[in-house]
Amino acid sequence: MSVRAEFSLPLEGRVAAQPTGGVASMAATFRSDAAPERAHPTPARSVPTLPSRGREDAAHAYAAAASVPDPEVPCVTIADLGILRSVEIENGVAVARVTPTYSGCPAVLAIELAVEAALREAGFEARVERVVSPPWTTDWITEEGRERLRAYGIAPPAKASNSVRALFGETDVACPKCGSHETSRVAEFGSTACKALYRCESCKEPFDYFKCI
Numbered sequence: 001m002s003v004r005a006e007f008s009l010p011l012e013g014r015v016a017a018q019p020t021g022g023v024a025s026m027a028a029t030f031r032s033d034a035a036p037e038r039a040h041p042t043p044a045r046s047v048p049t050l051p052s053r054g055r056e057d058a059a060h061a062y063a064a065a066a067s068v069p070d071p072e073v074p075c076v077t078i079a080d081l082g083i084l085r086s087v088e089i090e091n092g093v094a095v096a097r098v099t100p101t102y103s104g105c106p107a108v109l110a111i112e113l114a115v116e117a118a119l120r121e122a123g124f125e126a127r128v129e130r131v132v133s134p135p136w137t138t139d140w141i142t143e144e145g146r147e148r149l150r151a152y153g154i155a156p157p158a159k160a161s162n163s164v165r166a167l168f169g170e171t172d173v174a175c176p177k178c179g180s181h182e183t184s185r186v187a188e189f190g191s192t193a194c195k196a197l198y199r200c201e202s203c204k205e206p207f208d209y210f211k212c213i
């Protein structure tokens, strides 16, 4: 159910599989080359890349990056929104991959800087890579994320953004405050470009609807 499990499985597999072979052969090459002159001691860096430690580090780094809140909707984290794609330890550097919610979203740079800062604070050398394909869709928002949006007063996007109805038709938007489906769109843009302003006809409250993309 949680997105963490979804991402940590392939992530752990890769971390465990990748460094063992690479580091072992690297260390072997290094030793045979360096042995004649005895100039270089055996590199100590094989220690932090042991598979078990690597898995722990990757999980630790993922947790640090996953806790970064979305700058526009601080009630949800970037993991809740599904824009944090993966965090891996590559040659001792925590590499986080982030997919922007939509191209040109002004929050992208802020998110990337915040992820980098969170990883450094957790003790990692860090790099953030932007992954634009496949493009983010609101379907990647986790159930937890939807619940948090609702609690914050923002109607979460309807599921299945690839349906014609969701893209072009009138979407059935439930009021996040009273749950009524008697709602109408007031403006195409709400507090940010990715939200529309709605009004509930039952409780008369205006609210933001997180648009489907």
Ligand SMILES: [Zn+2]
Pocket: 175, 176, 177, 178, 179, 180, 200, 201, 202, 203, 204, 205
């Ligand atoms: Zn209402």
